[in-house]
Amino acid sequence: MELIIVVALVCLGIAAQPFAARRLSPVVQSTLGSLCVGISLVLTALVGSGLVQLPQPMMAGGQAQAALPDVNKPAVPEDASPSAEGSPASPAEKPSVVPNDESRFFVPPEQTPDGIKLYTDDDETVIIPPGRPNWVGQAPQLEGAIHSTAVCSDPYATHQQAIQALDKKLEVATADYIRQHLQSDLAPQLISYDARQIHKRLLPPQNVYHEKIKVSIGPMHQVHALVEFSPEFREELDRRWSELRATYRLAETGIVGGGVLLVLATIFGYFRLDNATRGYYTSRLQFMAAAAILAIVGTSALVSKWWIYWL
Missing domain, CATH: 1.20.120 (Four Helix Bundle (Hemerythrin (Met), subunit A))
Structure with a gap:
């Protein structure tokens, strides 16, 4: 331009x-x-x-990436300061916190009468009731005839709030799959599915699981879903994408x-x-x-x- x-x-x-x-x-x-x-x-x-490329359509939003901390460099405690004479502080004055302590990430879950007790990264205790399906939390499956992606809502105080949050994540997960399948960042903009269409075509009723977990502030509602992308759906994506490319x-x-x-x-x-x-x-x-x-x-x-x- x-x-x-x-x-x-x-x-x-x-x-x-x-x-x-x-x-x-x-x-x-x-x-x-x-x-x-x-x-x-x-x-x-x-x-x-x-030979002179015209500008591409402007994409909504920017792509900002936050700076990541250097995990290889030990963190310096804020209260660690040299003594008045300029010599380093004695061992008794040093804090007992070990920099980059990753032991809390490897705490195994505990089985309790109410369910499985987990520990989050911020030392939050979560009790999950029994009966959770095996597909909950699994990585996206992109092999075989039917591809699948597991989606989970955040914990909410009511079941309706959890369902609304799940619908938004279903749309995001479907858009990511369309982008990956068609290998184009423009594909989700031109081919999109709302939550109603996803529930009707890509989400069988048995693939929705509702649970009531227990956290420190009380019981919270959380909804899981397993979205399935059949071969017919992938053929539809390929056909619509070919039509769009021919039109444009x-x-x-x-x-x-x-x-x-x-x-x-x-x-x-x-x-x-x-x-x-x-x-x-x-x-x-x-x-x-x-x-x-x-x-x-x-x-x-x-x-x-x-x-x-x-x-």
Whole structure:
């Protein structure tokens, strides 16, 4: 886009030279006008041939990544400071906390009468009632005839809140699968399924499990689901993606071809009008032709940016 703007300003500046300096000879004026038209044709040819890539559609949101701490570097306690004489603190004054202590991550679950007791990373105790299916918490299965992804809502005070949170995570998990299957970041934007469609087509009733866990603040509701992607669903994704690619590629060809035809029509009209007026308005006609060509190129670029996906 920056290249198009710069070339447009240069062409307009060249085309406006006959008005800024009226003492220029007709040969110089014709040369400047022809140069402007030539630059516009070269720009159109570059855009049409794909040598100059048009901007991709703007994606919603940014991709921010937080800085990760260096786990190999021991953490320095805040209260560890040298003594008044500048010597290091004695062992008695050092804190008893061991940097990067990972022992709490390996605490095995305990079996209690109420269920299985787990310990989270923030030392929170969670009691899970018995009867949890084996597929809860498993990694996505992308082999075999039926692919599956396990989804879990966060703990909520009511069952309805947990269901609403699960619906949002179902949509995110389905979009991730579509992106991975079609290998395109644009695929979830063009092919999407809401929670109602997912429950109807991808989530059998037996694949939904509701449990009531116990935490320090009291009982909480949590819902698990196992989304299944059948071969028929994958064939539907491939078919819809092929149709979308054909549609947008046809639109791309139409925009490029239409732009080239409009540019040629503008040049042909310039020569016809210049011949009809016997060269009395050559400079003005050249300016108008250059402005029309730039308007065609700019309009095509904007349409390609905002309404066309380059698949």
